[in-house]
Amino acid sequence: MDDAVIKGAGYILAHVPNLTYEFGTTQVLERLKSPESPYLAKMKEHLRTYEQALAYPPFQVYIGNLHPDDLAAIPRPWYEGEKVRAERAGRYGEIVPEDEFYAWMLLVDTFDLVWLDEDFLNELKPRLEKHPLITPPDLKKMLNGKKASDIRTRVEAGSAAPLYLGERLVGCVRQAHEVDDTLKAHVMAENMATKASAVLALRHLLAQTGTDPKAIDYIIEASEEACGDMNQRGGGNFAKAIGEWCGCVNATGSDTRGFCAGPAHALIHAAALVKAGFFKNVVVVGGGAVAKLGMNGKDHVAKGLPVLEDVLGGFAILVSENDGVNPVIRGDSFGRHNIGSGSSPQAVMQALVAEPLERLGLKLGDVDKYSVEMQIPEITEPAGAGDVPTANFKMIAALAVMKKEIERADIPAFVAEHGMPGFAPTQGHIPSGVPFIGHARDLILEGKITRAMIIGKGSLFLGRMTNLFDGISFLVEKNPGRKEAVGADEAALKKLIASALRQVAAELTGGEG
Amino acid sequence: MDLENQARIKELGEKYGPKELVVVLGSSDPDSAELAAETVTAGDPTYAGPLAGVPLGLPVYHILEPEIKEKIDPKVYEEQVAMMEMVLDVGALTGAVRKMREEHSQL
Numbered sequence: 001m002d003d004a005v006i007k008g009a010g011y012i013l014a015h016v017p018n019l020t021y022e023f024g025t026t027q028v029l030e031r032l033k034s035p036e037s038p039y040l041a042k043m044k045e046h047l048r049t050y051e052q053a054l055a056y057p058p059f060q061v062y063i064g065n066l067h068p069d070d071l072a073a074i075p076r077p078w079y080e081g082e083k084v085r086a087e088r089a090g091r092y093g094e095i096v097p098e099d100e101f102y103a104w105m106l107l108v109d110t111f112d113l114v115w116l117d118e119d120f121l122n123e124l125k126p127r128l129e130k131h132p133l134i135t136p137p138d139l140k141k142m143l144n145g146k147k148a149s150d151i152r153t154r155v156e157a158g159s160a161a162p163l164y165l166g167e168r169l170v171g172c173v174r175q176a177h178e179v180d181d182t183l184k185a186h187v188m189a190e191n192m193a194t195k196a197s198a199v200l201a202l203r204h205l206l207a208q209t210g211t212d213p214k215a216i217d218y219i220i221e222a223s224e225e226a227c228g229d230m231n232q233r234g235g236g237n238f239a240k241a242i243g244e245w246c247g248c249v250n251a252t253g254s255d256t257r258g259f260c261a262g263p264a265h266a267l268i269h270a271a272a273l274v275k276a277g278f279f280k281n282v283v284v285v286g287g288g289a290v291a292k293l294g295m296n297g298k299d300h301v302a303k304g305l306p307v308l309e310d311v312l313g314g315f316a317i318l319v320s321e322n323d324g325v326n327p328v329i330r331g332d333s334f335g336r337h338n339i340g341s342g343s344s345p346q347a348v349m350q351a352l353v354a355e356p357l358e359r360l361g362l363k364l365g366d367v368d369k370y371s372v373e374m375q376i377p378e379i380t381e382p383a384g385a386g387d388v389p390t391a392n393f394k395m396i397a398a399l400a401v402m403k404k405e406i407e408r409a410d411i412p413a414f415v416a417e418h419g420m421p422g423f424a425p426t427q428g429h430i431p432s433g434v435p436f437i438g439h440a441r442d443l444i445l446e447g448k449i450t451r452a453m454i455i456g457k458g459s460l461f462l463g464r465m466t467n468l469f470d471g472i473s474f475l476v477e478k479n480p481g482r483k484e485a486v487g488a489d490e491a492a493l494k495k496l497i498a499s500a501l502r503q504v505a506a507e508l509t510g511g512e513g
Numbered sequence: 514m515d516l517e518n519q520a521r522i523k524e525l526g527e528k529y530g531p532k533e534l535v536v537v538l539g540s541s542d543p544d545s546a547e548l549a550a551e552t553v554t555a556g557d558p559t560y561a562g563p564l565a566g567v568p569l570g571l572p573v574y575h576i577l578e579p580e581i582k583e584k585i586d587p588k589v590y591e592e593q594v595a596m597m598e599m600v601l602d603v604g605a606l607t608g609a610v611r612k613m614r615e616e617h618s619q620l
Binding site for chain 1: 541542544545592593594595596597599600
């Protein structure tokens with residue numbers, strides 16, 4: 001059986017400073033503790049404009065306009081000045097502004113929960129009309145506005161979560177139930193934003209790869225959100241809810257969860273489903289996490305930085321049958337953090353990185369690029385969490401020293417060659433291994449690299465069900481070609497068997513006669 | 514240090530006291546190691562958690578300090594800690610924790 005291939009990857013960001021201020025957990029908790037919080041007042045001054053977000057180099061890498069290695073050459077801080085071209089559209093997707101994102105939330109809402117001001121929508125109309133991924137029926141639904149007064153009434157009554165643009169109330173997300181906490185307005189706003197960002201990512205993927213949405217036969221959603229009601233809090237199937245708005249009428253689907261490691265698990269599921277022949281085209285998709293917006297905002301504001309966690313991320317990856325061209329997800333390359341693996345960083349890296357390579361007879365240096373938790377370092381450093389990707393690359397380099405592949409003095413060179421600067425927003429599952437898949441696919445197709453390892457890690461203790469760690473990894477490699485030769489042999493073999501059977505039959509007949 | 518962990522350490526610290534309980538840290542960042550060491554000795558300097566104003570005075574070490582390293586089976590240390598020892602700034606981490614221990618531990 002041939003390995004599955006990665007046929008394409010879509011990546012989007014939604015720049016949402018107002019959602020950050022209203023709904024990010026850090027801000028929500030602060031508001032609960034002290035409504036007159038100086039942090040909240042000061043935070044507004046630290047929110048970036050859309051143009052500033054567009055000019056942020058890591059975001060341009062995320063949507064594919066720059067290569068991750070280009071970032072290393074751009075002096076930090078990256079948030080100061082305009083160091084790269086501020087482009088909305090990228091090779092893999094786009095950075096959508098908040099006002100348009102609200103319209104996407106309205107589009108994907110099937111229960112009349114998202115209400116947007118009709119005047120606001122009329123102002124937005126010319127831009128929505130120009131968007132290449134918005135169809136006329138989409139536009140009709142997106143322009144279905146409500147009276148500003150009706151929106152204000154709901155928000156003031158507390159039955160709806162407000163959608164602001166600065167001081168202007170332009171819409172709301174209504175509660176879906178009067179008493180059910182899992183369907184309250186805040187949760188519905190979170191889930192709608194997750195769904196909308198995932199839909200946008202999937203539409204970009206389909207458009208870029210020229211894939212007929214009807215050809216998708218399975219969707220795996222891999223975010224960290226839960227949708228359901230009080231009787232089944234994480235009931236799920238964001239997957240079908242997303243596919244419904246992307247024309248994937250022939251697809252079924254389900255959700256896979258594993259904290260930040262979710263997408264890596266989901267890609268392995270996708271590769272297995274395709275390799276086994278159960279489905280031909282499987283999409284792994286994930287939308288953004290509203291709760292994590294402005295998560296480290298207090299540190300950013302205290303240290304005079306802009307609030308750098310002001311975007312929702314989204315990704316969609318198409319895993320398909322071997323076409324002999326696209327890079328494969330190597331089916332024998334999985335690195336697993338098992339229940340008995342142990343939780344020390346060394347045990348984790350041994351299980352995820354060293355063990356699968358040893359099994360395949362490969363050295364750590366044989367992997368051209370490693371993709372780990374690719375958080376943007378200048379987001380995490382002010383909060384005391386350090387440069388997460390670099391710390392991971394150093395651990396891999398240290399394993400190479402322990403295995404006597406390199407000298408200790410070579411660690412920095414190994415990190416520079418096999419790693420890259422972090423370029424993904426701190427949205428949990430969004431930076432975890434998957435942001436590099438689009439770049440890895442391109443680099444492999446261009447012949448610049450032959451092999452990348454994608455590593456997903458998850459902090460399961462957060463759910464208080466286990467103290468176990470989690471992680472899973474796999475190799476993406478240059479396509480070795482289709483196993484057509486084997487196919488030809490099979491045909492020859494069938495002929496041989498047929499001829500042998502005929503001979504036996506003839507002999508048997510002869511014997512009897 | 515998160516509030517839940519502070520609550521657990523407070524309970525254990527009050528139950529066993531500094532003669533019976535040692536805190537071993539594994540932080541990878543010197544600043545957070547220092548903060549954690551201060552929290553379990555002098556009390557939570559951020560005044561956010563249950564250990565605010567509670568000087569438990571527990572002996573506290575970083576796992577990379579020689580006092581701890583020599584008590585661990587070298588084979589286990591090699592399997593579990595050697596990689597991080599190579600990656601982390603051992604001097605800064607152990608210095609930060611030692612400083613807090615010497616200032617505030619009751620032992």
